[in-house]
Amino acid sequence: MNYILFxxxxxxxxxxxxHTRPLGELRCGILTMRERxxxxxxxxxxxxxxxxxxxxxxxxxxxxxxxxxxxxFASKEFAESMMDLKEGxxxxxxxxxxxxxxxxxxxIQFEVGTSKANSTQKTIETExxxxxxxxxxxxxxxxxxxEDFKLLTKGKTSQAVSNTNTVxxxxxxxxxxxxxxxxxxxxxxxxxxxxxxxxxMEGCMIRGPFALxxxxxxxxxxxxxxxxxxxEGCKVGGEVNNSIFYANSNKAHDGFIGNAVIGEWCNLGxxxxxxxxKNNYEEVKLWNEKRKTFVKTGLQFCGLxxxxxxxxxxxxxxxxxxxxxxxxxxxxxxFPRNFIPSFSWGSANGFMEYQLxxxxxxxxxxxxRRNLEFNDIERSLLKAVFENTSEQRNYQS
Numbered sequence: 596m597n598y599i600l601f602x603x604x605x606x607x608x609x610x611x612x613x614h615t616r617p618l619g620e621l622r623c624g625i626l627t628m629r630e631r632x633x634x635x636x637x638x639x640x641x642x643x644x645x646x647x648x649x650x651x652x653x654x655x656x657x658x659x660x661x662x663x664x665x666x667x668f669a670s671k672e673f674a675e676s677m678m679d680l681k682e683g684x685x686x687x688x689x690x691x692x693x694x695x696x697x698x699x700x701x702x703i704q705f706e707v708g709t710s711k712a713n714s715t716q717k718t719i720e721t722e723x724x725x726x727x728x729x730x731x732x733x734x735x736x737x738x739x740x741x742e743d744f745k746l747l748t749k750g751k752t753s754q755a756v757s758n759t760n761t762v763x764x765x766x767x768x769x770x771x772x773x774x775x776x777x778x779x780x781x782x783x784x785x786x787x788x789x790x791x792x793x794x795x796m797e798g799c800m801i802r803g804p805f806a807l808x809x810x811x812x813x814x815x816x817x818x819x820x821x822x823x824x825x826x827e828g829c830k831v832g833g834e835v836n837n838s839i840f841y842a843n844s845n846k847a848h849d850g851f852i853g854n855a856v857i858g859e860w861c862n863l864g865x866x867x868x869x870x871x872x873k874n875n876y877e878e879v880k881l882w883n884e885k886r887k888t889f890v891k892t893g894l895q896f897c898g899l900x901x902x903x904x905x906x907x908x909x910x911x912x913x914x915x916x917x918x919x920x921x922x923x924x925x926x927x928x929x930f931p932r933n934f935i936p937s938f939s940w941g942s943a944n945g946f947m948e949y950q951l952x953x954x955x956x957x958x959x960x961x962x963x964r965r966n967l968e969f970n971d972i973e974r975s976l977l978k979a980v981f982e983n984t985s986e987q988r989n990y991q992s
Contacts, residue, residue, distance in 0.1 A: 597657035598636055600629060600665040601643040603692065603707045607885035609729050611902030611920040611937060612858055614980045617644035617652050619665035622826060622841055623732045624739025625747060625788055625806040631669040634746055643705060647979040651972050660702045663694045668724040668739065676719045685714040688723055729900050730881065730892050732856050733837050737785065737822035740804035744768070744786040766803060778813075785821050814847055826859075828965065836871070837896075841903070843965060854896045858903035858921075860961055869913040871898035879916040882934035884987070889933075892916070902937060904958055904977070920987075921980050922954040936987035937980055948988050951981045 600619035609618060619629040619642050632640050641655040642648070643662065661677055676686060677694050685695035692711045701710065726732070744766070754769040756762055757776050764782035769775060770791040777797035780787055785804030789795060793807045798816040806824045807813060813825070814832030825831050828843040836853035840846070844857050848865035855869060872895065873879060879897035880889040901919040908926035919925070920937030927942030940949040955977055959969035 597655065597660045598632065598638065598640045599643050599654060599656070599660055599662045599702070600632065600640055601662045601705065601707070602645070602665050605666055605727060606644065608883060609726070610884040611918065612729060612732075612856065612900065614921050614937065614983070615858070615903045615976060617642040617648055617665060618726070619644075620652070621726065621732065622824060622839060623668075623726065623735055625743035625808075625824060626739075628665055628668070628726070631743065631746070632663065635669045635671055635674055643702075647976070647983070651976055656699055656702045658699050659696070660699070661694055661696050662702065662705060664692060664725070666726040667693060668726075668735075668742075670721070670724075672721045673719075673723060676721055680717075683714050685711060685716055686719055687711065687716050688718065691725070693723065728890075728892070729856065730854075730894060730897055732839055733822070733854055734894070736824060736837065736839060737804055740788070740806055740822055740824065741786060743806070744788050744804070747788065764803075790827070808842070838898070843961075853898045854894075855899040855901070857899070857901045858905065860904045860958065861901055862906045864907055864909040864911055864926075866909055867907050867911040867913070869899040869917065870915040871896045873915045881916050882918040884918075889916075904954065904961075920984060922949060922958070922977065924949055937984040939988065951978060954981070 602618045606613050606618050620627050629640055642652045643654045680696040682696050682698055686693045692707055695710055695714055748768045754771055759777045760775060761779045766782035766786035767780055769789045772792040773789045775789060775795040778795050778799040781802045784802050787801055787803040788806040790807060790809040792809055793811045795813045796815040799813045801819045802821050804821040805819055808825060808827035810828050811825050812830045817832045818834045820836040822837055823835050824839045826840050826842040829840045830845045830847045831840060832847050833849040834851045838852050838855040840857045841859040843859055844861040846852060846863040850867045852869055853871035879892050879894050881892055883890045897916050899913055899917050902921035904921055905919050905923040911925055912930050914930045914933055917933050919935045922938050923935050924940045925931055929943030931943045938949040938954060939946040941947055955974055962969040
């Protein structure tokens with residue numbers, strides 16, 4: 596059986612994070628949506644998403660395929676339900692197509708609405724958790740970390756904990772090669788997972804649930820509240836609360852980030868802070884690129900959504916419910932606008948377009964710092980995002 600994650604209309608509601616990745620590559624918990632399915636199904640999974648993403652994330656089609664909605668949190672129970680499907684059958688929840696079994700020709704022609712209408716629809720009693728809006732990523736991170744912790748540590752033994760640490764509770768798991776010294780870790784509030792070759796420097800204070808990805812670094816004296824995930828290759832210091840950092844992003848210095856999602860290859864300058872609570876305690880609204888308007892989140896605490904490759908200078912102040920696009924460069928005093936379109940360069944005093952050639956040159960240098968190549972595929976992807984978001988930049992004053 597071949598498995599493929601497909602994106603439905605909610606892909607557009609997760610912009611700017613999905614400008615540069617399929618929905619199934621979003622991380623919530625310790626794992627991405629794809630990684631969780633691969634762990635449960637024990638095989639690799641590809642994506643059926645936007646055409647411009649296919650070069651980096653190709654779709655592998657076989658003679659017999661089960662297509663799974665990318666927004667579903669994988670579970671063994673739902674996986675078992677999928678196994679009972681016959682060709683041309685699907686599972687739905689209300690108006691949402693959850694999964695469908697198709698042959699090669701029908702998979703190539705797959706469209707969510709048409710394929711659903713032409714199939715035999717089934718429902719199941721299994722509880723399903725889905726991503727619906729970008730703030731779900733940090734709102735659902737607590738539950739996701741706990742579930743992923745069980746998946747990743749089942750049948751395994753943690754590396755011994757150095758006696759230089761103070762540990763509360765018994766939910767700490769340290770993979771081989773990780774280094775944790777002279778820190779305080781409270782797992783009574785949730786599990787703490789330290790991945791292979793990660794490092795927790797001296798003086799860190801951690802409250803679970805928390806996950807630190809491979810080669811990730813917590814800088815000295817970091818204060819981390821759950822539920823927080825720091826992806827592979829990230830370097831994070833200061834104070835962080837209920838946030839997710841995707842791979843290879845840095846917040847190496849003091850400053851507060853809370854109720855936030857930070858994409859890949861981002862850098863937050865020293866003493867960057869985001870507000871996560873309005874002074875009048877009102878509900879926070881976030882910009883929706885698809886609808887071109889601010890939408891209600893239903894949340895009192897909501898901080899920052901930042902797309903890949905974006906940077907901000909020292910002492911940057913970001914208002915409650917700020918959305919920053921891909922490859923933005925922000926600096927200067929004052930609060931910039933709550934929505935900063937992709938490829939913008941500027942401050943609270945105004946923005947101009949960040950030229951594609953300069954953005955890709957910077958990205959190339961950032962990749963080189965991690966001994967990685969910024970290849971033609973990455974360059975083509977950023978070019979597509981630049982072109983797809985050009986209209987947004989015309990709205991700036």
